[in-house]
Amino acid sequence: MSRIVYVNGSYVPEADAKISVFDRGFLFADGVYEVTAVLSGKLVDFGGHMKRLRRSLDELALSSPADDEALLAIHRELVSRNGIEEGLVYMQITRGAAERDFAYPSGPVPASLVLFTQAKPLRDTSAARTGIAVATVPDLRWKRRDIKTVQLLYPSMAKMEAKAKGAGDAWMVDEEGFVTEGTSNNAYIVTAEGVVVTRHLSNDILHGITRAAVVRIAEETGMRIEIRPFSVEEALRAREAFVTSASAFVMPVISIDGTAIGEAKPGEFTLRLREAYIAEADANAI
Structure with missing residues (x-):
C-alpha cells in the first residue's frame, strides 16, 4: 500500500x-x-x-x-x-x-x-541489543552544523566510508583529534570512573533534542556528567560509548576503528539511559 x-x-x-x-x-x-x-x-x-x-x-x-x-x-x-x-x-x-x-x-x-x-521498530532493534561499530573519519563539513539543514552529502559519504570499513556508522573528528558527532547522532563515552562525557553545544555539532533529554535524565538519576570534547584516544580507553538521536534513542557503541570498547557489548550506563529515555518518551508523547 x-x-x-x-x-x-x-x-x-x-x-x-x-x-x-x-x-x-x-x-x-x-x-x-x-x-x-x-x-x-x-x-x-x-x-x-x-x-x-x-x-x-x-x-x-x-x-x-x-x-x-x-x-x-x-x-x-x-x-x-x-x-x-x-x-x-x-x-x-x-x-x-x-x-x-x-x-x-x-x-x-x-x-x-x-x-x-x-x-520502523524503535524500542526493540537488533542494533540496540548488540551495539554498533563505528569508524572515525575527518570532519570535513561546513562550520554551521548547529543548523539542521538538508545539506547532508558529507555525512552520507562518511557513513559509506564507515560501512566500507565494516562499521555501522562514522564518528567525525576535528583537526585537533576530538570527536564532534556521528553522521546523524550525538556521541558520548563513559569513562572508567563512570562519568558520562559528551561534547559541548556550539556551531560544531547539532543541538540534539534527544541529547538534551538524555543529559537531563542522566543528571536527574545521579550520573556524573562532563560536557566537554573527548578525543579518539580517550574514547578507545572508555568503559562504554553510545550515540543518541530521534531515530536511535540511546544506541550502544561497542567498537571504534576495530578496537573493542569495554566488554564489547552494551554497557550498564548505556542500557539504563536507554530504558529511562524510552520510559519518559512513552509517558510524555503527544
Whole structure:
C-alpha cells in the first residue's frame, strides 16, 4: 500500500507527490528538516523539535509556512492515515521555487513544506541489543552544523566510508583529534570512573533534542556528567560509548576503528539511559 505524504497543503499518495525542479531545496540544499519519533502512535519530543526548527529557520532567514499548532495537526494526520504505531515523521521546509540564483529571492516566494512517515521498530532493534561499530573519519563539513539543514552529502559519504570499513556508522573528528558527532547522532563515552562525557553545544555539532533529554535524565538519576570534547584516544580507553538521536534513542557503541570498547557489548550506563529515555518518551508523547 502506498504511503500518504503531505506536499504543500495536500495529502497525496507518494507516487503523486511533486516538487518544482526550481525548488531551492533541490538546487541549493536551501532548507531545513526535523525528524520526530512515533511511539504507540504518538509524537516524541515534539515541542523540542519545533523549538529547534524555529531556530534553524531564523538562522537562514527562512519563513515557516505554518505555525506549531498546524504542523502538529499535519504530523498527527499523517500518522493516522498511514497507521504508524512506531516509526518516524520526516518534515522538510525549503525556501521554495524561484529562478536559480545564489542570492535569496528578492520578492516573496512561498516556502515548500513536505512531510512523510516511515514505519520502523524503535524500542526493540537488533542494533540496540548488540551495539554498533563505528569508524572515525575527518570532519570535513561546513562550520554551521548547529543548523539542521538538508545539506547532508558529507555525512552520507562518511557513513559509506564507515560501512566500507565494516562499521555501522562514522564518528567525525576535528583537526585537533576530538570527536564532534556521528553522521546523524550525538556521541558520548563513559569513562572508567563512570562519568558520562559528551561534547559541548556550539556551531560544531547539532543541538540534539534527544541529547538534551538524555543529559537531563542522566543528571536527574545521579550520573556524573562532563560536557566537554573527548578525543579518539580517550574514547578507545572508555568503559562504554553510545550515540543518541530521534531515530536511535540511546544506541550502544561497542567498537571504534576495530578496537573493542569495554566488554564489547552494551554497557550498564548505556542500557539504563536507554530504558529511562524510552520510559519518559512513552509517558510524555503527544
